[in-house]
Amino acid sequence: MPIVRVEMWPGRTHEQKRELAKAITDAVVNIGKAPAEATFVIFEDVAKENWAQAGALASDE
Amino acid sequence: MPIVRVEMWPGRTHEQKRELAKAITDAVVNIGKAPAEATFVIFEDVAKENWAQAGALASDE
Amino acid sequence: MPIVRVEMWPGRTHEQKRELAKAITDAVVNIGKAPAEATFVIFEDVAKENWAQAGALASDE
Amino acid sequence: MPIVRVEMWPGRTHEQKRELAKAITDAVVNIGKAPAEATFVIFEDVAKENWAQAGALASDE
Amino acid sequence: MPIVRVEMWPGRTHEQKRELAKAITDAVVNIGKAPAEATFVIFEDVAKENWAQAGALASDE
Amino acid sequence: MPIVRVEMWPGRTHEQKRELAKAITDAVVNIGKAPAEATFVIFEDVAKENWAQAGALASDE
Numbered sequence: 001m002p003i004v005r006v007e008m009w010p011g012r013t014h015e016q017k018r019e020l021a022k023a024i025t026d027a028v029v030n031i032g033k034a035p036a037e038a039t040f041v042i043f044e045d046v047a048k049e050n051w052a053q054a055g056a057l058a059s060d061e
Numbered sequence: 062m063p064i065v066r067v068e069m070w071p072g073r074t075h076e077q078k079r080e081l082a083k084a085i086t087d088a089v090v091n092i093g094k095a096p097a098e099a100t101f102v103i104f105e106d107v108a109k110e111n112w113a114q115a116g117a118l119a120s121d122e
Numbered sequence: 123m124p125i126v127r128v129e130m131w132p133g134r135t136h137e138q139k140r141e142l143a144k145a146i147t148d149a150v151v152n153i154g155k156a157p158a159e160a161t162f163v164i165f166e167d168v169a170k171e172n173w174a175q176a177g178a179l180a181s182d183e
Numbered sequence: 184m185p186i187v188r189v190e191m192w193p194g195r196t197h198e199q200k201r202e203l204a205k206a207i208t209d210a211v212v213n214i215g216k217a218p219a220e221a222t223f224v225i226f227e228d229v230a231k232e233n234w235a236q237a238g239a240l241a242s243d244e
Numbered sequence: 245m246p247i248v249r250v251e252m253w254p255g256r257t258h259e260q261k262r263e264l265a266k267a268i269t270d271a272v273v274n275i276g277k278a279p280a281e282a283t284f285v286i287f288e289d290v291a292k293e294n295w296a297q298a299g300a301l302a303s304d305e
Numbered sequence: 306m307p308i309v310r311v312e313m314w315p316g317r318t319h320e321q322k323r324e325l326a327k328a329i330t331d332a333v334v335n336i337g338k339a340p341a342e343a344t345f346v347i348f349e350d351v352a353k354e355n356w357a358q359a360g361a362l363a364s365d366e
Contacts, residue, residue: 001162001312001313001314001351001356001358001363002311002312002313003125003162003311003312004309004310004311004312004329005309005310005312006307006308006309006333007225007306007307007308007309007310008306008307008333008337008339009306012337014110014118014120016336016337016338017110017111017113017118018117018118018121019336020332020333020336020337021113021116021117021118022113022116022117023328023332023336024116024309024329024332025113025115025116026116027325027328027329027332028311028313028325031321031324031325031328032313032317032321032325033321034313036115036116037114037115039114039115039116040112040113040114040123040125041112041113041116042068042107042111042112042113043111043112044111045111046225046306049197049200050200050225050226050227050228051223051224051225051226051306052200052204052205052208052223052224052225053220053222053223053306054208054219054220054222055204055205055207055208055209055219055222055224056201056204056205057197057200057201057204058306059197060201062129062130062131062168062173062175062180062284063128063129063130064128064129064247064284065126065127065128065129065146066126066127066129067124067125067126067150068123068124068125068126068127069123069124069150069154069156070123073154075232075240075242077153077154077155078232078233078235078240079239079240079243080153081149081150081153081154082235082238082239082240083235083238083239084145084149084153085126085146085149085238086235086237086238087238088142088145088146088149089128089130089142092138092141092142092145093130093134093138093142094138095130097237097238098236098237100236100237100238101234101235101236101245101247102234102235102238103190103229103233103234103235104233104234105233106233107123112123114123119123129286136354136362136364139354139355139357139362140361140362140365143357143360143361143362144360144361146360147357147359147360148360158359158360159358159359161358161359161360162356162357162358163356163357163360164312164351164355164356164357165355165356166355167355168286171258171261172261172286172287172288172289173284173285173286173287174261174265174266174269174284174285174286175281175283175284176269176280176281176283177265177266177268177269177270177280177283177285178262178265178266179258179261179262179265181258182262184251184252184253184290184295184297184302184345185250185251185252186250186251186308186345187248187249187250187251187268188248188249188251189246189247189248189272190245190246190247190248190249191245191246191272191276191278192245195276199275199276199277202275203271203272203275203276206267206271206275207248207268207271210264210267210268210271211250211252211264214260214263214264214267215252215256215260215264216260217252223306223308229245234245236245241245251347290347293319293322294322294347294348294349294350295345295346295347295348296322296326296327296330296345296346296347297342297344297345298330298341298342298344299326299327299329299330299331299341299344299346300323300326300327301319301322301323301326303319304323
């Protein structure tokens with residue numbers, strides 16, 4: 001069942017997502033003892049103008 | 062209050078989303094005994110390159 | 123891949139969740155044309171003191 | 184740690200998101216007693232055709 | 245439609261959540277120009293042992 | 306900014322979550338090129354009676 005959701009700023013290449021999905025799934029399988037087939041990873045790009053820290057949009061920095 | 066969130070790969074037509082929203086709301090109202098007016102359905106399209114099973118991106122299959 | 127997330131106030135019985143999971147999955151399969159095996163439904167109970175409409179907690183109504 | 188996620192229909196300007204991020208962060212810091220640096224606000228635009236109330240898509244109203 | 249989701253460590257009192265829900269809703273209504281009746285705030289407590297920064301669980305700090 | 310959310314069935318020990326948070330953060334830092342300090346991992350336990358595949362609750366299997 002594990003569902004892993006990764007929110008990052010845009011800019012990761014397809015190859016980076018491919019490697020990340022593999023590495024995260026390996027961690028969940030090896031450490032969390034979940035079956036690989038039941039492990040899902042979902043990426044969500046969050047634009048800098050949609051993300052704020054300490055009250056300031058990242059796109060304004 | 063029920064909020065239902067549906068994540069699917071892109072490709073569903075407007076008509077399919079319309080029917081799905083209706084069918085899911087009916088289920089929540091009839092089985093879950095929630096008022097229809099208070100029942101929300103939100104669709105989120107997840108691109109195949111943002112979704113992995115067993116460590117492999119769906120867009121690579 | 124469809125992942126459906128249902129947030130409701132507590133109070134639904136196990137039997138109601140069982141029926142809701144079945145009805146929602148049927149809708150996703152029949153209308154959304156997704157395979158049943160790849161369709162997941164997750165329930166999340168949200169306590170009334172953790173939910174507000176129009177600025178007022180539901181537990182205060 | 185506070186993470187605040189704001190889902191709204193599209194149409195808010197960059198300036199509105201800037202003000203909203205500031206006002207929400209202030210509330211979390213002043214009322215919730217969280218440090219500003221550790222407070223994050225994420226905006227997600229939800230298109231009207233992806234959002235239904237009472238079983239009807241908002242884009243059909 | 246705005247749905248605001250607030251994830252914080254446990255420890256906020258009912259009164260703090262009440263004030264936060266009010267302040268956040270006011271911000272969404274005044275700045276985001278959404279109707280109060282259509283604005284929802286949901287709180288989710290995240291235990292420190294379920295939250296990590298820089299790879300370390302907050303409960304280990 | 307990366308925020309990683311891990312939903313799993315209950316049963317993972319504190320030690321397993323500690324190792325998982327570390328391994329996932331390492332992957333995000335090394336592959337995704339994000340700073341460790343800005344990388345967050347959140348665990349959410351989902352009870353088997355709140356999770357269904359193919360229309361059947363996991364607690365009924």
